[in-house]
Amino acid sequence: MDLYLLRHGKSEKTVPAGGSDNERALTGRGKSDMREVAAWIRSQGCVIDCIVTSPLTRARETAAIIAEVYPAARGPELWEELSPGAELDRLLSRIREQHTSTSLLLIGHEPSMSACIGRIISGSRNVHIVLKKGGLAKIVNFIPSENSSGDLTWLLTPRHMRKSV
Secondary structure: OEEEEEEOOOEOOOOOOOOOHHHOOEOHHHHHHHHHHHHHHHHOOOOOOEEEEOOOHHHHHHHHHHHHHOOOOEEEEEOHHHOOOOOHHHHHHHHHOOOOOOEEEEEEOOOHHHHHHHHHHHOOOOOOOOOOOOOEEEEEEEEOOOOOEEEEEEEEOHHHHHHOO
């Protein structure tokens, strides 16, 4: 399985009046960056079977932009396991349930996304990776087992993807 991990785009710094952090939306720049990222992913010939996202507004908006470029993909599906602070073992277990997919795109938050990448590629909780806002990682040969593993082939920022279009 190919596993793509995408951190949501740039979001508003402040919470809407009377709202919560969960409701912070993408900025105009965040939406623009995500359109560029979606186009870049498509330009690389990537196939996405399923798009899954955190239920937070900024992640759902990011997922909607990706889904516009991948209308044949299932989703976006909302997974609580991609919410900030969710237990990494629960997320990995949920990914394992997707064994019929050949490719899966996860959209979430830091530090969970980086922790997930580190755990998959090393088997350890002690690997520290930083996935920037709008950043994308691709893990190939992902084996969805109790000791999930895979090979990191991309760890890109939006700037990397803009420069190579």
